[in-house]
Amino acid sequence: MDDIAAAFAQPIAHRGLHSHKKGIIENSADAFAAAINAGLGIECDLQLTGDDQPVVFHDYTLDRLTAQSGRLRSISADQFSRIPLKGSQNKPQSFADLLQQVDGQVPLIVELKSQHDDNSQLAKHTVEVAQNYKGPLVFKSFDPKLLVELRRHGCPWPIGIVLEREKPKNAPWIVGFLLRHLLHWPWTRFSFVSCNVDDLDLPMVRLYRTLGYKVMTWTVKNEAQHATAAIHADQVVFEDEGLSQLDKGKK
Numbered sequence: 001m002d003d004i005a006a007a008f009a010q011p012i013a014h015r016g017l018h019s020h021k022k023g024i025i026e027n028s029a030d031a032f033a034a035a036i037n038a039g040l041g042i043e044c045d046l047q048l049t050g051d052d053q054p055v056v057f058h059d060y061t062l063d064r065l066t067a068q069s070g071r072l073r074s075i076s077a078d079q080f081s082r083i084p085l086k087g088s089q090n091k092p093q094s095f096a097d098l099l100q101q102v103d104g105q106v107p108l109i110v111e112l113k114s115q116h117d118d119n120s121q122l123a124k125h126t127v128e129v130a131q132n133y134k135g136p137l138v139f140k141s142f143d144p145k146l147l148v149e150l151r152r153h154g155c156p157w158p159i160g161i162v163l164e165r166e167k168p169k170n171a172p173w174i175v176g177f178l179l180r181h182l183l184h185w186p187w188t189r190f191s192f193v194s195c196n197v198d199d200l201d202l203p204m205v206r207l208y209r210t211l212g213y214k215v216m217t218w219t220v221k222n223e224a225q226h227a228t229a230a231i232h233a234d235q236v237v238f239e240d241e242g243l244s245q246l247d248k249g250k251k
Contacts, residue, residue, distance in 0.1 A: 004158045004191060004214060006107045006136030007235070012041035014219050014239040015058065020087060025065065027056050028090040032101055041107040043218075043237050046095055052121045053077035054095040054129060058113070073118075095129045104135025109216070109237070111162065112150070114143035123149035130157075140194050140216075142168075144184040151189070158191035160216065165199045182208065192216060197225045200232040209234075 001009065016031025017024070017038055024030045027044050035042045045058040050073050057080075062068040066083045077094060084091055093101070095110075102108055115122045123146060130137065140160035141147060147159050161184075167176020178184060182193075182204045194216040195205050209215045209232075217229045218237035229236045 001136070003107075003136050003138050007041065007109055007138045007158070007192075008214050008216070009107070010039065010041055012043045012107070012109055012216070012235065012237045013038070014043050014237045016042055016044065018239075023088055025085045025088040025090060027058055027065075027092075028085055028088055029093055029097075029101060030088065030090055032098065036102065036105050039106065041109060042102065043109040043111065044098065045111050045113055046122070046126060047113040048073060048115055048118060048122050048125070049077040049080050050074055051076045052118075052125055054122060054126050055080055056093045056095060056098050060113070095126065099130060099133050099135075102135060104133075107136040108138070110137065110139050112139060112141040112143075112146050114141065114146060119143065119146050119149045120153075122146065123155070124153045126150070127153045127155050138192070140192075142179075144179070144188045147184075147188040147190060159188075160192040160194050161188060161190040162194040163199070163202075163205070164196035165202060180204070194218065194237075195233070197229055197233075197236075200228060206232070 013035040015026035017034035017040060018026040018031040024034060032042055044056050046054050046056060049055055055077060057072060059065060061071050066086055068083050080092055112122055138158040139150060140162050142162045150159055163179055192214040193205060193208050197217045197220055200217060205215060215233045216235040216237060217233040220226050220229055220236040220238040221240045226236060
């Protein structure tokens, strides 16, 4: 089974199978272990520390998920690895740690967070860290420039574009128009589409699915959203723990 087929073969746990009630925090080793034990794919986030090391963390700042404050880019990977995740015994992982933990047991869907002027560094180091990984792996990003950089640095894995109806905050309308209509395709040549579940009716999402592109949708949190996804998408990225018990063959 190739990487695209594997990524679309079973539901995907958003930032791992996490539960604050159980002390299992998003994008943590425990959340990833729970997803592996449940036989689910894993979606996670990747960005850079101040010394250009790719680490598994969603936010640009430390405040929400740790007892520390400040920007992730202001500290080193070594410093970051010593900060406990709030409400958990886990500490953040490097991308290398994540790959070692998963070790091909389930598909990995890795979202690269835009680093703006440092996109090339994130793409370069991500490809370097993953170069010997043997398990099913795909990348995706909201930022078309990151897709271009991944390809420029020789990324051999499928790369998807993430989109939603709303334009990025503070971006001019023309940027939102370009992103929403996927007008960057001649440069990005994405392999699949990842779309907000509330935006599956966007014309370009429907068009690309008609053209044979697989559509992944996020973040599915209830049965009504899952019913919509079953009609208009090929894969769900879910967050509600109850949805982990859905028929794994159901799309």
